[in-house]
Amino acid sequence: MSKPLTPPNRKNPLRKTPAPLSPQGIRSRTAHGLTAAAAEGRFALQVCADCGAIVYPPRDACPVCLSARLPYRDTADGGTLVAETTVRVSTDSYFREHLPWRVGTVKLDAGPVLVAHLHDDAREGARVRLALKLDKSGAPVVLALPAQETENMQDDPQLRELTCDPKFRRVLITDGRTAVGQSMAKAFSDAGAAIVFVGLADQWKPFPGMDALRAIERVEIVPLDVTDTESVTEQAQQNGGRIDIVVNTAEHIRPGGIVDRQGLTVARTEIDVRYLGLLRLAQAFGPAMRARGADGVNSATAFVNLLSVYALMNWPSYGAYAAVEAACLSAAQAMRAELRPGGVKVVNVFFGPLETEWFQAVPPPKVAPSRLASAVIGALRQGLEDAFVGEVAQDVRARLAVNPKALERELSG
């Protein structure tokens, strides 16, 4: 069992905040197949299309038959930890700060032998399962976890370093007016977040769920309007230095396409709430978060974007909305590069139609706000960069990978 994490002490104001450092993160283009799998929480290795050999580390030719056809395939993650060692001295600036650090050799049932980082409950000679994680540099690494769930498993320091667990962290949910915002507040409170700041614009406007939201443990309502630069700046000035996770729940979902809408008032609001709102949050909260990526147990760790899966391919029934979501996705990619030096992950959580009033006329399957919220918690605990929640999002993702043109036509039908 892992040593249970204790709530961090209050920060000593006389001590310098450590600057975030990154492990060496260079990977070959071929090795980015592992990055792709790690980003989505899959365990995938190269599998030779000609002889079936499972290959690790990533190569450009099969070591068995010399074939160049080595696509990544999801692979069974079970194996045995055959040997382990503890690194006590390192010349690497990042690892020097995290010593001692356990590494080991794992023999996968599927064949290859891998060098892996070790969860504290992964012990020599025992069964383990391997997971691909993105480290602080954004590069994929292999982590050996105990085969079975163990007590306080999530509190292991090496696992925590590779993920964004909300436990004891301070989170900002940008809009508590929506069902998604309220579910998110509940989920983060349940996940052990130390403070759940929940932004509310136009507090003079009552809304359903207001009392229940205020009653959630450790929720603090703060004034925040993502469409108002001054409001976002003020909130960052007040609390930005102690916010470890931002979850942008601000939404403006309206049906309607491009040609058949009358005028631009709705489109401007969509852009203002979603795209410009994201920019305001990024500019106000991003720099402080990036500077606090190594600030102990409650270091800054993630900026979560809730994105429509139609950011990936336009759905004409909600065409203008989808276009703005695509802009947000693009901005999130830039943010990822900008926040990576601080070890802060940008987590994109994609969903299809939600079980909310603005998708009322859309037939199921739809994603309940509570399901979206637990998916966000799951993505943070796993350290994902991209998560696809619900049948529609997963379906769009799968069809896009196979034939984008077909998906475009099918969505327009």
Next chain:
Amino acid sequence: MIDPLAFARAIAAGAVRVIDLTQTLAPDFPTIALPPEFGQCAPFRLEEVSRYDARGPAWYWNNFSMGEHTGTHFDAPIHWVSGKDLPNNAVDTIDPAKFIAPAAVIDCSIESARDPDFVLTVAFVEAWEARHGKIEPGNWVLLRTDWSKKPPRAYAGMREDGAHTPGPSPEVVKWLVEERDVHGFGTETIGTDAGQAHHFNPPYPAHFYMHGKGRFGLQCLTNLDLLPPKGAVIVAAPLKIKQGSGSPLRVIALVAGSAS
């Protein structure tokens, strides 16, 4: 013959006092809330262009955005369907002489404090006239409710069944236009009509009758408690927006001062 220079000297000397009836344009000031499937009035927003920094080393300035009906604002007759075909019905074509007019200030602050759905009636205005004299033609009628002193939530008065704020009855608006030939109607609340006025007949009577007869509206006024029942002159000149239905503006009142 009236000498405008003498008037300016009277202002400088304090013989005529200038009272600001305008709310500060700020992002958090409530705007009218329609059902979300309708188009909405944009709230006030400020975006800094530069503040003596790399974006402009020696100067500070902002871009701002808002709707025509944000903050303290003027309603032109073209705003309502009943006034859509009138001549010179938009802010850019209204005779500028109409931007200066006297005001009758009807105090309903006690009644409104008692009942947020207070409705101004003909009888109430007749009782007011019995005390202060008949409302002269060409006067603004300003409804003093002290609503502007309320904090935002009470000011907007939003509940499950809509807003609850005071306003005029259909009969009194029609009567003010037809029997008193008023210049327009002004309030401290978000609209010239009562919060529940969509249930009146006709709905939104202050808009329907005032604009239908080419009269004007002023809303989100403040400091009406500083005005006398009669004798104030209102200066309310909207921005000259091409075919504008209204405009945020600075509203000032001129009242006789103590200095002579």
